[in-house]
Amino acid sequence: MTIANLSEESFKEILSANLTPSATIKTPERLYGRAKSLTQIERALASPGRQVFVYGDRGVGKTSLALTAAHLLTAAEHPPIYVVCDRDSTFGSVMQAIGNFVVNVEDRLELGGKPPSVSATFAGFGGGFQPGGKKTATIPTPTSINEAMDVIRYVREKLRGRLVIVVDEIERMESKRERETFAEFIKNIPELGDSTSFIFCGIGSTVDELIGNHPSAGRIIEAIQLERLRHNFLWEIIQGVADKLAVSVGNEALVRISQISDGFPHYVHLIGESMFWSAFDDPENVSSIRARHFKSGVEGALSRAEPVLRFQYQKATMKTRNTEDYEEALWSMADTTSDMRQVTEIYDSSYKRIMAKRGQRMPLPRDKFNHRLLALRGESHGRVLVGYGAGWFGYRENILKGYVRLRAESCGVQLGRDHVVPA
Numbered sequence: 225m226t227i228a229n230l231s232e233e234s235f236k237e238i239l240s241a242n243l244t245p246s247a248t249i250k251t252p253e254r255l256y257g258r259a260k261s262l263t264q265i266e267r268a269l270a271s272p273g274r275q276v277f278v279y280g281d282r283g284v285g286k287t288s289l290a291l292t293a294a295h296l297l298t299a300a301e302h303p304p305i306y307v308v309c310d311r312d313s314t315f316g317s318v319m320q321a322i323g324n325f326v327v328n329v330e331d332r333l334e335l336g337g338k339p340p341s342v343s344a345t346f347a348g349f350g351g352g353f354q355p356g357g358k359k360t361a362t363i364p365t366p367t368s369i370n371e372a373m374d375v376i377r378y379v380r381e382k383l384r385g386r387l388v389i390v391v392d393e394i395e396r397m398e399s400k401r402e403r404e405t406f407a408e409f410i411k412n413i414p415e416l417g418d419s420t421s422f423i424f425c426g427i428g429s430t431v432d433e434l435i436g437n438h439p440s441a442g443r444i445i446e447a448i449q450l451e452r453l454r455h456n457f458l459w460e461i462i463q464g465v466a467d468k469l470a471v472s473v474g475n476e477a478l479v480r481i482s483q484i485s486d487g488f489p490h491y492v493h494l495i496g497e498s499m500f501w502s503a504f505d506d507p508e509n510v511s512s513i514r515a516r517h518f519k520s521g522v523e524g525a526l527s528r529a530e531p532v533l534r535f536q537y538q539k540a541t542m543k544t545r546n547t548e549d550y551e552e553a554l555w556s557m558a559d560t561t562s563d564m565r566q567v568t569e570i571y572d573s574s575y576k577r578i579m580a581k582r583g584q585r586m587p588l589p590r591d592k593f594n595h596r597l598l599a600l601r602g603e604s605h606g607r608v609l610v611g612y613g614a615g616w617f618g619y620r621e622n623i624l625k626g627y628v629r630l631r632a633e634s635c636g637v638q639l640g641r642d643h644v645v646p647a
Protein backbone atom coordinates (compact mmCIF):
# COMPACT_ATOMS: atom_id res chain seq x y z
CA MET A 225 0.00 0.00 0.00
CA THR A 226 1.97 2.94 -1.22
CA ILE A 227 -0.57 5.47 -2.43
CA ALA A 228 -2.00 7.79 0.20
CA ASN A 229 -3.08 5.03 2.56
CA LEU A 230 -5.31 3.42 -0.03
CA SER A 231 -6.20 -0.20 0.53
CA GLU A 232 -5.88 -2.53 -2.46
CA GLU A 233 -9.65 -2.91 -2.39
CA SER A 234 -10.35 0.84 -2.69
CA PHE A 235 -7.59 1.22 -5.26
CA LYS A 236 -9.09 -1.53 -7.44
CA GLU A 237 -12.53 -0.01 -7.06
CA ILE A 238 -11.36 3.42 -8.23
CA LEU A 239 -9.45 1.93 -11.14
CA SER A 240 -12.21 -0.34 -12.39
CA ALA A 241 -14.82 2.40 -12.07
CA ASN A 242 -12.76 4.79 -14.19
CA LEU A 243 -10.51 2.84 -16.52
CA THR A 244 -12.18 0.38 -18.87
CA PRO A 245 -9.88 -0.56 -21.77
CA SER A 246 -12.12 -3.51 -22.59
CA ALA A 247 -15.59 -2.20 -21.83
CA THR A 248 -17.92 0.37 -23.29
CA ILE A 249 -19.09 3.40 -21.35
CA LYS A 250 -22.75 3.96 -20.54
CA THR A 251 -22.78 7.07 -18.37
CA PRO A 252 -22.10 10.68 -19.33
CA GLU A 253 -19.73 11.36 -16.39
CA ARG A 254 -17.27 8.88 -17.85
CA LEU A 255 -17.76 9.86 -21.49
CA TYR A 256 -15.11 12.52 -22.04
CA GLY A 257 -15.29 15.00 -24.89
CA ARG A 258 -18.61 13.88 -26.28
CA ALA A 259 -20.97 16.45 -24.76
CA LYS A 260 -21.61 18.00 -28.17
CA SER A 261 -22.34 14.66 -29.82
CA LEU A 262 -24.66 13.70 -26.95
CA THR A 263 -26.59 16.95 -27.38
CA GLN A 264 -26.72 16.37 -31.12
CA ILE A 265 -28.22 12.91 -30.60
CA GLU A 266 -30.64 14.18 -27.97
CA ARG A 267 -31.87 16.97 -30.28
CA ALA A 268 -32.04 14.71 -33.34
CA LEU A 269 -34.13 12.14 -31.51
CA ALA A 270 -36.41 14.88 -30.17
CA SER A 271 -37.30 15.73 -33.75
CA PRO A 272 -40.26 13.60 -34.91
CA GLY A 273 -39.18 10.72 -37.16
CA ARG A 274 -35.46 11.43 -36.99
CA GLN A 275 -33.01 8.57 -36.33
CA VAL A 276 -29.26 8.58 -35.68
CA PHE A 277 -26.32 6.88 -37.40
CA VAL A 278 -22.95 7.05 -35.64
CA TYR A 279 -19.98 6.18 -37.83
CA GLY A 280 -16.22 6.54 -37.73
CA ASP A 281 -12.95 4.69 -37.18
CA ARG A 282 -12.72 1.42 -35.33
CA GLY A 283 -12.27 2.00 -31.60
CA VAL A 284 -13.05 5.70 -31.65
CA GLY A 285 -15.92 5.36 -29.13
CA LYS A 286 -19.06 4.80 -31.23
CA THR A 287 -20.68 2.17 -29.01
CA SER A 288 -19.94 4.15 -25.85
CA LEU A 289 -21.59 7.26 -27.31
CA ALA A 290 -24.61 5.32 -28.60
CA LEU A 291 -25.14 3.44 -25.33
CA THR A 292 -24.73 6.51 -23.16
CA ALA A 293 -27.29 8.38 -25.26
CA ALA A 294 -29.59 5.37 -25.28
CA HIS A 295 -29.46 5.06 -21.47
CA LEU A 296 -30.09 8.77 -21.03
CA LEU A 297 -33.07 8.83 -23.36
CA THR A 298 -34.78 5.52 -22.61
CA ALA A 299 -37.56 5.46 -19.99
CA ALA A 300 -36.33 4.61 -16.50
CA GLU A 301 -38.51 1.46 -16.23
CA HIS A 302 -36.43 -0.58 -18.68
CA PRO A 303 -32.98 -0.48 -20.28
CA PRO A 304 -32.46 0.40 -23.92
CA ILE A 305 -32.29 -2.46 -26.43
CA TYR A 306 -28.84 -3.27 -27.74
CA VAL A 307 -28.20 -5.68 -30.60
CA VAL A 308 -24.97 -6.34 -32.40
CA CYS A 309 -24.49 -7.63 -35.95
CA ASP A 310 -22.08 -10.33 -37.04
CA ARG A 311 -20.88 -11.69 -40.38
CA ASP A 312 -23.94 -13.83 -40.97
CA SER A 313 -26.52 -11.38 -39.65
CA THR A 314 -29.45 -10.63 -41.90
CA PHE A 315 -31.96 -7.83 -41.58
CA GLY A 316 -34.43 -10.47 -40.33
CA SER A 317 -32.10 -11.93 -37.70
CA VAL A 318 -31.31 -8.48 -36.29
CA MET A 319 -35.00 -7.63 -36.05
CA GLN A 320 -35.62 -11.00 -34.43
CA ALA A 321 -32.91 -10.24 -31.86
CA ILE A 322 -34.66 -6.96 -31.05
CA GLY A 323 -37.93 -8.84 -30.59
CA ASN A 324 -36.31 -11.51 -28.44
CA PHE A 325 -35.27 -8.79 -26.03
CA VAL A 326 -38.78 -8.83 -24.59
CA VAL A 327 -39.02 -12.62 -24.44
CA ASN A 328 -37.88 -14.17 -21.22
CA VAL A 329 -34.46 -15.79 -21.74
CA GLU A 330 -35.68 -18.93 -19.96
CA ASP A 331 -38.67 -19.18 -22.28
CA ARG A 332 -36.33 -18.74 -25.20
CA LEU A 333 -33.60 -21.15 -24.23
CA GLU A 334 -34.92 -23.79 -21.89
CA LEU A 335 -36.44 -26.98 -23.13
CA GLY A 336 -40.16 -26.94 -22.54
CA GLY A 337 -40.26 -23.16 -22.13
CA LYS A 338 -43.84 -22.02 -22.41
CA PRO A 339 -44.34 -19.87 -25.48
CA PRO A 340 -46.18 -16.71 -24.54
CA SER A 341 -49.28 -16.16 -26.59
CA VAL A 342 -49.05 -13.07 -28.73
CA SER A 343 -50.72 -14.20 -31.93
CA ALA A 344 -53.03 -11.23 -32.03
CA THR A 345 -50.11 -8.82 -32.09
CA PHE A 346 -48.66 -10.56 -35.08
CA ALA A 347 -51.75 -10.54 -37.26
CA GLY A 348 -50.63 -11.52 -40.73
CA PHE A 349 -47.27 -12.66 -39.43
CA GLY A 350 -47.50 -16.42 -39.16
CA GLY A 351 -49.54 -16.34 -35.95
CA GLY A 352 -46.96 -15.13 -33.42
CA PHE A 353 -44.40 -17.05 -31.40
CA GLN A 354 -43.51 -20.45 -32.73
CA PRO A 355 -42.45 -23.11 -30.32
CA GLY A 356 -39.25 -24.20 -32.10
CA GLY A 357 -38.29 -27.84 -32.72
CA LYS A 358 -36.99 -28.05 -29.15
CA LYS A 359 -40.07 -26.35 -27.77
CA THR A 360 -38.36 -23.01 -27.31
CA ALA A 361 -40.22 -19.76 -27.41
CA THR A 362 -38.76 -17.22 -29.76
CA ILE A 363 -39.80 -14.39 -32.00
CA PRO A 364 -40.06 -15.64 -35.59
CA THR A 365 -37.58 -14.13 -38.03
CA PRO A 366 -39.37 -11.43 -39.99
CA THR A 367 -39.06 -11.88 -43.73
CA SER A 368 -40.26 -8.45 -44.83
CA ILE A 369 -40.20 -4.87 -43.65
CA ASN A 370 -43.87 -5.10 -42.66
CA GLU A 371 -43.16 -8.10 -40.48
CA ALA A 372 -40.20 -6.31 -38.93
CA MET A 373 -42.48 -3.37 -38.15
CA ASP A 374 -44.78 -5.82 -36.37
CA VAL A 375 -41.89 -7.08 -34.25
CA ILE A 376 -41.10 -3.53 -33.14
CA ARG A 377 -44.79 -2.86 -32.46
CA TYR A 378 -44.87 -5.96 -30.29
CA VAL A 379 -41.78 -4.79 -28.39
CA ARG A 380 -43.52 -1.44 -27.87
CA GLU A 381 -46.50 -3.17 -26.33
CA LYS A 382 -44.18 -4.78 -23.81
CA LEU A 383 -41.95 -1.79 -23.06
CA ARG A 384 -43.81 1.40 -22.33
CA GLY A 385 -42.40 4.90 -22.51
CA ARG A 386 -39.47 6.18 -24.49
CA LEU A 387 -37.29 3.47 -26.05
CA VAL A 388 -33.97 3.71 -27.86
CA ILE A 389 -32.81 0.68 -29.85
CA VAL A 390 -29.10 0.50 -30.69
CA VAL A 391 -28.07 -1.60 -33.69
CA ASP A 392 -24.29 -1.88 -33.54
CA GLU A 393 -21.48 -3.04 -35.86
CA ILE A 394 -23.47 -2.84 -39.08
CA GLU A 395 -20.17 -3.10 -41.00
CA ARG A 396 -19.73 -6.70 -39.90
CA MET A 397 -22.82 -7.83 -41.79
CA GLU A 398 -21.32 -9.31 -44.94
CA SER A 399 -24.34 -9.16 -47.20
CA LYS A 400 -24.60 -5.74 -48.81
CA ARG A 401 -28.19 -6.50 -49.74
CA GLU A 402 -29.15 -7.20 -46.13
CA ARG A 403 -27.53 -3.94 -45.06
CA GLU A 404 -29.43 -2.07 -47.71
CA THR A 405 -32.68 -3.50 -46.35
CA PHE A 406 -31.93 -1.43 -43.23
CA ALA A 407 -32.05 1.69 -45.38
CA GLU A 408 -35.49 0.60 -46.62
CA PHE A 409 -36.57 -0.08 -43.04
CA ILE A 410 -35.27 3.29 -41.80
CA LYS A 411 -37.71 5.07 -44.12
CA ASN A 412 -40.54 3.36 -42.24
CA ILE A 413 -39.35 3.94 -38.67
CA PRO A 414 -41.30 7.22 -38.33
CA GLU A 415 -44.51 5.14 -38.66
CA LEU A 416 -43.67 3.54 -35.31
CA GLY A 417 -44.31 6.80 -33.46
CA ASP A 418 -42.09 9.29 -31.72
CA SER A 419 -41.34 7.25 -28.64
CA THR A 420 -39.28 4.68 -30.55
CA SER A 421 -35.87 5.72 -31.82
CA PHE A 422 -32.97 3.90 -33.39
CA ILE A 423 -29.25 4.57 -33.17
CA PHE A 424 -27.24 2.64 -35.75
CA CYS A 425 -23.45 2.36 -35.48
CA GLY A 426 -20.80 1.19 -37.89
CA ILE A 427 -17.16 1.53 -38.86
CA GLY A 428 -16.87 3.55 -42.02
CA SER A 429 -16.07 6.90 -43.49
CA THR A 430 -19.62 7.54 -44.76
CA VAL A 431 -23.10 6.21 -44.02
CA ASP A 432 -23.56 5.39 -47.72
CA GLU A 433 -20.60 3.04 -47.52
CA LEU A 434 -22.49 1.13 -44.80
CA ILE A 435 -26.08 0.99 -46.00
CA GLY A 436 -26.00 2.35 -49.55
CA ASN A 437 -27.33 5.59 -50.86
CA HIS A 438 -31.09 5.90 -50.27
CA PRO A 439 -32.33 9.45 -50.63
CA SER A 440 -35.39 9.03 -48.40
CA ALA A 441 -33.43 7.25 -45.65
CA GLY A 442 -30.95 10.11 -45.93
CA ARG A 443 -33.70 12.59 -45.00
CA ILE A 444 -34.48 10.63 -41.86
CA ILE A 445 -30.98 9.91 -40.65
CA GLU A 446 -28.87 12.32 -38.62
CA ALA A 447 -25.37 11.11 -39.47
CA ILE A 448 -22.78 11.71 -36.77
CA GLN A 449 -19.19 11.19 -37.74
CA LEU A 450 -17.23 10.50 -34.60
CA GLU A 451 -13.76 11.96 -34.59
CA ARG A 452 -10.87 10.84 -32.44
CA LEU A 453 -10.82 12.35 -28.95
CA ARG A 454 -8.95 15.62 -28.53
CA HIS A 455 -5.86 15.62 -26.31
CA ASN A 456 -7.33 17.62 -23.46
CA PHE A 457 -10.04 14.97 -23.07
CA LEU A 458 -7.47 12.18 -23.11
CA TRP A 459 -5.60 14.00 -20.33
CA GLU A 460 -8.85 14.36 -18.42
CA ILE A 461 -9.33 10.56 -18.38
CA ILE A 462 -5.97 10.17 -16.57
CA GLN A 463 -6.35 13.29 -14.48
CA GLY A 464 -9.78 12.16 -13.25
CA VAL A 465 -8.32 8.91 -11.86
CA ALA A 466 -5.24 10.64 -10.48
CA ASP A 467 -7.44 13.07 -8.54
CA LYS A 468 -9.41 10.21 -7.03
CA LEU A 469 -6.19 8.43 -6.06
CA ALA A 470 -4.71 11.68 -4.73
CA VAL A 471 -1.56 11.40 -6.85
CA SER A 472 -0.29 13.99 -9.29
CA VAL A 473 0.61 13.32 -12.90
CA GLY A 474 3.05 15.70 -14.58
CA ASN A 475 2.55 17.26 -17.99
CA GLU A 476 5.25 15.08 -19.54
CA ALA A 477 3.38 11.84 -18.79
CA LEU A 478 0.04 13.34 -19.86
CA VAL A 479 1.48 14.52 -23.18
CA ARG A 480 3.23 11.23 -23.86
CA ILE A 481 0.09 9.21 -23.13
CA SER A 482 -2.00 11.33 -25.46
CA GLN A 483 0.73 11.24 -28.12
CA ILE A 484 0.80 7.47 -28.03
CA SER A 485 -2.96 7.02 -28.06
CA ASP A 486 -3.46 9.39 -31.00
CA GLY A 487 -7.06 10.08 -30.00
CA PHE A 488 -8.06 6.46 -29.29
CA PRO A 489 -9.18 6.23 -25.65
CA HIS A 490 -8.52 2.47 -25.47
CA TYR A 491 -4.78 3.17 -25.13
CA VAL A 492 -5.27 5.83 -22.47
CA HIS A 493 -7.25 3.40 -20.33
CA LEU A 494 -4.70 0.66 -20.97
CA ILE A 495 -1.58 2.72 -20.16
CA GLY A 496 -3.38 4.35 -17.21
CA GLU A 497 -4.24 1.00 -15.62
CA SER A 498 -0.68 -0.35 -15.75
CA MET A 499 0.86 2.99 -14.78
CA PHE A 500 -1.28 3.41 -11.66
CA TRP A 501 -0.76 -0.24 -10.68
CA SER A 502 2.97 0.26 -10.93
CA ALA A 503 2.67 3.30 -8.64
CA PHE A 504 0.59 1.26 -6.23
CA ASP A 505 3.17 -1.55 -6.23
CA ASP A 506 6.07 0.87 -5.76
CA PRO A 507 7.96 0.11 -2.51
CA GLU A 508 8.28 3.87 -1.95
CA ASN A 509 5.39 6.05 -0.91
CA VAL A 510 4.06 7.61 -4.12
CA SER A 511 2.40 11.00 -4.32
CA SER A 512 3.30 11.75 -7.93
CA ILE A 513 3.70 9.59 -11.03
CA ARG A 514 7.35 9.11 -12.00
CA ALA A 515 9.05 8.15 -15.26
CA ARG A 516 9.37 4.53 -14.09
CA HIS A 517 5.60 4.30 -13.56
CA PHE A 518 4.95 5.70 -17.02
CA LYS A 519 7.43 3.19 -18.49
CA SER A 520 5.61 0.33 -16.75
CA GLY A 521 2.39 1.77 -18.14
CA VAL A 522 3.76 1.49 -21.67
CA GLU A 523 5.11 -2.04 -21.14
CA GLY A 524 1.88 -3.17 -19.50
CA ALA A 525 -0.19 -1.66 -22.28
CA LEU A 526 1.92 -3.44 -24.88
CA SER A 527 1.47 -6.81 -23.28
CA ARG A 528 -2.26 -6.31 -22.65
CA ALA A 529 -3.28 -4.55 -25.86
CA GLU A 530 -6.02 -6.14 -27.91
CA PRO A 531 -4.51 -9.36 -29.35
CA VAL A 532 -5.78 -8.44 -32.79
CA LEU A 533 -3.56 -5.33 -32.80
CA ARG A 534 -0.53 -7.35 -31.77
CA PHE A 535 -1.30 -9.88 -34.46
CA GLN A 536 -1.63 -7.19 -37.14
CA TYR A 537 1.70 -5.67 -36.10
CA GLN A 538 3.44 -9.03 -36.17
CA LYS A 539 1.94 -9.99 -39.50
CA ALA A 540 3.14 -6.69 -40.97
CA THR A 541 6.68 -6.81 -39.64
CA MET A 542 7.84 -10.28 -38.62
CA LYS A 543 9.45 -11.61 -41.79
CA THR A 544 12.46 -13.82 -42.38
CA ARG A 545 14.36 -10.73 -43.51
CA ASN A 546 14.15 -6.97 -42.94
CA THR A 547 11.86 -7.12 -39.89
CA GLU A 548 13.41 -3.97 -38.43
CA ASP A 549 13.04 -2.14 -41.76
CA TYR A 550 9.32 -2.83 -41.70
CA GLU A 551 9.03 -1.75 -38.09
CA GLU A 552 10.87 1.50 -38.78
CA ALA A 553 8.72 2.13 -41.86
CA LEU A 554 5.56 1.61 -39.79
CA TRP A 555 6.89 3.85 -37.01
CA SER A 556 7.72 6.58 -39.53
CA MET A 557 4.24 6.33 -40.97
CA ALA A 558 2.74 6.70 -37.45
CA ASP A 559 4.85 9.73 -36.55
CA THR A 560 2.21 12.43 -37.12
CA THR A 561 -1.52 12.79 -36.59
CA SER A 562 -2.15 13.05 -40.35
CA ASP A 563 -4.14 10.16 -41.76
CA MET A 564 -2.52 10.52 -45.20
CA ARG A 565 1.15 11.25 -45.79
CA GLN A 566 3.40 11.50 -48.81
CA VAL A 567 6.49 9.32 -48.99
CA THR A 568 8.98 12.19 -49.37
CA GLU A 569 7.61 13.91 -46.31
CA ILE A 570 7.56 10.66 -44.31
CA TYR A 571 11.15 9.95 -45.32
CA ASP A 572 12.53 13.44 -44.68
CA SER A 573 10.69 14.46 -41.55
CA SER A 574 10.10 11.16 -39.77
CA TYR A 575 12.27 8.32 -41.04
CA LYS A 576 15.57 10.25 -40.89
CA ARG A 577 14.86 11.42 -37.34
CA ILE A 578 13.87 7.95 -36.20
CA MET A 579 16.98 6.39 -37.75
CA ALA A 580 19.19 9.02 -36.11
CA LYS A 581 17.65 7.97 -32.80
CA ARG A 582 18.24 4.29 -33.63
CA GLY A 583 21.97 5.08 -33.88
CA GLN A 584 23.51 1.76 -34.79
CA ARG A 585 21.26 1.07 -37.81
CA MET A 586 21.96 2.39 -41.32
CA PRO A 587 19.02 4.23 -42.91
CA LEU A 588 17.64 2.82 -46.17
CA PRO A 589 17.91 4.91 -49.31
CA ARG A 590 14.62 6.57 -50.26
CA ASP A 591 13.65 4.14 -53.04
CA LYS A 592 14.16 1.13 -50.74
CA PHE A 593 12.14 2.85 -48.01
CA ASN A 594 9.39 3.39 -50.57
CA HIS A 595 9.47 -0.33 -51.39
CA ARG A 596 8.97 -1.18 -47.74
CA LEU A 597 5.92 1.07 -47.57
CA LEU A 598 4.55 -0.46 -50.78
CA ALA A 599 5.07 -3.97 -49.38
CA LEU A 600 3.12 -3.06 -46.23
CA ARG A 601 0.04 -2.62 -48.41
CA GLY A 602 0.24 -6.26 -49.53
CA GLU A 603 -1.62 -9.34 -48.33
CA SER A 604 1.55 -10.96 -46.95
CA HIS A 605 2.00 -7.95 -44.63
CA GLY A 606 -1.64 -7.96 -43.50
CA ARG A 607 -2.49 -4.94 -45.70
CA VAL A 608 -1.85 -2.63 -42.75
CA LEU A 609 -1.24 0.35 -45.02
CA VAL A 610 -3.26 1.65 -47.94
CA GLY A 611 -1.81 3.50 -50.93
CA TYR A 612 -3.68 6.46 -52.41
CA GLY A 613 -1.42 6.84 -55.46
CA ALA A 614 1.37 9.35 -56.20
CA GLY A 615 3.30 8.22 -53.12
CA TRP A 616 0.51 8.87 -50.60
CA PHE A 617 -0.03 6.35 -47.82
CA GLY A 618 -2.26 5.90 -44.79
CA TYR A 619 -3.07 3.27 -42.17
CA ARG A 620 -5.95 0.99 -43.13
CA GLU A 621 -7.15 1.23 -39.52
CA ASN A 622 -5.98 4.26 -37.59
CA ILE A 623 -6.32 2.51 -34.25
CA LEU A 624 -3.22 0.43 -35.14
CA LYS A 625 -1.14 3.61 -35.01
CA GLY A 626 -1.50 3.60 -31.20
CA TYR A 627 -0.04 0.11 -30.96
CA VAL A 628 2.78 1.07 -33.33
CA ARG A 629 3.53 4.10 -31.15
CA LEU A 630 3.59 1.91 -28.05
CA ARG A 631 6.12 -0.40 -29.72
CA ALA A 632 8.30 2.53 -30.77
CA GLU A 633 8.08 4.11 -27.30
CA SER A 634 9.16 0.86 -25.68
CA CYS A 635 12.23 0.87 -28.01
CA GLY A 636 13.07 4.43 -26.95
CA VAL A 637 11.61 6.22 -29.97
CA GLN A 638 8.94 8.83 -29.31
CA LEU A 639 6.37 9.37 -32.04
CA GLY A 640 3.52 11.83 -32.47
CA ARG A 641 5.49 14.87 -31.37
CA ASP A 642 3.22 17.16 -33.42
CA HIS A 643 0.66 16.91 -30.62
CA VAL A 644 -0.34 19.89 -28.57
CA VAL A 645 1.19 20.45 -25.15
CA PRO A 646 -1.09 21.23 -22.18
CA ALA A 647 -1.08 24.85 -21.07
Ligand SMILES: Nc1ncnc2c1ncn2[C@@H]1O[C@H](COP(=O)(O)OP(=O)(O)OP(=O)(O)O)[C@@H](O)[C@H]1O
Nearest residue numbers: 244245247255256282283284285286287288489490
Ligand atom coordinates in the same frame (compact mmCIF):
# COMPACT_ATOMS: atom_id res chain seq x y z
N1 LIG B 1 -15.59 9.47 -24.66
C1 LIG B 1 -14.84 8.56 -24.06
N2 LIG B 1 -14.12 8.87 -22.94
C2 LIG B 1 -13.36 7.94 -22.34
N3 LIG B 1 -13.21 6.70 -22.79
C3 LIG B 1 -13.89 6.32 -23.89
C4 LIG B 1 -14.73 7.23 -24.58
N4 LIG B 1 -15.29 6.60 -25.63
C5 LIG B 1 -14.82 5.33 -25.60
N5 LIG B 1 -13.98 5.15 -24.56
C6 LIG B 1 -13.23 3.91 -24.27
O1 LIG B 1 -12.60 3.58 -25.51
C7 LIG B 1 -12.69 2.20 -25.80
C8 LIG B 1 -13.42 1.97 -27.12
O2 LIG B 1 -14.75 2.41 -27.00
P1 LIG B 1 -15.96 1.80 -27.84
O3 LIG B 1 -16.00 0.32 -27.71
O4 LIG B 1 -17.16 2.57 -27.49
O5 LIG B 1 -15.46 2.18 -29.32
P2 LIG B 1 -16.07 1.71 -30.72
O6 LIG B 1 -15.84 2.83 -31.67
O7 LIG B 1 -17.46 1.23 -30.54
O8 LIG B 1 -15.12 0.47 -31.07
P3 LIG B 1 -15.35 -0.63 -32.22
O9 LIG B 1 -15.14 0.09 -33.52
O10 LIG B 1 -14.27 -1.64 -31.94
O11 LIG B 1 -16.72 -1.16 -32.06
C9 LIG B 1 -13.35 1.58 -24.58
O12 LIG B 1 -12.31 1.13 -23.76
C10 LIG B 1 -14.10 2.72 -23.90
O13 LIG B 1 -14.16 2.51 -22.51
Ligand SMILES: [Mg+2]
Nearest residue numbers: 286287288392
Ligand atom coordinates in the same frame (compact mmCIF):
# COMPACT_ATOMS: atom_id res chain seq x y z
MG1 LIG C 1 -18.33 -0.61 -30.99
